[in-house]
Amino acid sequence: MAAIDGLPPLRDVISTHGLAAKKSLGQNFLLDLNLTAKIARQAGDLSECDVLEIGPGPGGLTRGLLAEGARRVLAIEKDARCLPALAEVAAAYPGRLEVVNGDALEVDPLAMLTPPIRVAANLPYNVGTELLVRWLTPDVWPPFWQSLTLMFQREVAERIVAAPGSKAYGRLALLASWRADARIVLNLPPEAFTPPPKVSSAVVHLTALPEPRYPADPKVLERVVAMAFNQRRKMLRAALKGLAPDIEDRLIAAGIKPTDRAxxxxxxxxxxLARAVKG
Structure with a gap:
């Protein structure tokens, strides 16, 4: 699928612009435009949406999002080497792609986006989890985004969708399920990327709920969950003893046995429990 838009195949783009992936930036490029279009389709109907993309690299997913009809794409790219390649994509889609050269952890994109907004990204491995947690824990809910369609290492993806009792279950699963519906929609082997990472990858699609699934103060819930899973092998009465002197009573009030584990x-x-602790 080299010609979804009349632009060169991604291998040629990388060669022309000297875009060898940098490990320090967590880069692994996805070169198959069939796959990038497939990921773009997982984000749903984009024709009435602005799309925020983090770490577009040479523009594979960017091209997929635009070819699938995204109203507009705002791409934040830290690596200045990628800007000429992305400029070629912007020229092929006049007025529909804006590229910002910056660090996604520091750039506030909201002034540059018009709702409704969706996020779609092959996230750099080194910032993916931090960005997801930020998007799931804003001060105000509903958030700025309708949905997140994000590529992670497979292990991280499994932690996002994990159920209670499973080894992967923890803080990420709780944050995600409290305010969103999350599911894995695509699995990708290492050989789909250049260079191939040592691990498999997966795309997770999260849809924002209009309000959290159950009432709780976000900061209290975050603290309770963090303490519980920081010592996940301990019984909760021990892991959470710093929260309140009568933590056993509060656990029982929340329907949790003090001898349970997180x-x-x-x-x-x-x-x-968060409500009982706050009360």
Whole structure:
């Protein structure tokens, strides 16, 4: 699928612009335009949406998003070497692609986007989890985004969608399920990328809920969950003893046995505990 838009195949783009992936930037480029178009389709109907993309690199997913009809794409790219390649994409889609050279952890994109907004990105491995947590924990909910369609290492993707009782269940799963519906929509082997990473990857699609699934103060819930999973092998009465002197009573009030461990506690129970702790 070299010619979804009359632009050169991505291997040629990388060769022309000298874009060898940098490990320091967490870069692994996805060169198959069939795959990038498939990922773009997982984001849903983009024709009425602005799309925020983080780490476009040579522009594979960017081209997929635009070819699939995104109203407009705002791409934030830290690596200045990629800017000439992205400028060629912008020229092929006049008025529909804006590229910002900057660090996604420092750039505030909201002034440059018009709702409704969706996020779609093959996230750099070294900042992916931090960005997801930021998007799931804004001060105001609903958030600026309708949905997130994000590539992660497979292990991280499994942590986002994990159920109670599973080894992968923890803080990420609770943050995601409290305020969003999350599911893995695509798996990709290492050989799909250049250079191939040592791990498999997966695309997770998260849809924002209009309000959190259960009532709880976000900061209290975050603290309770963090303390519980920081010592996940301990019984909760021990892991959470710093929260309140009567923590056993509060656990029981939330329907949790003080001898339970964090990985067996459901989201609903954690939210009840957050309310009991705040109260």
């Amino acid at each position: 990985e067996t506690v459901t989201l609903e129970q954690f939210c009840a």
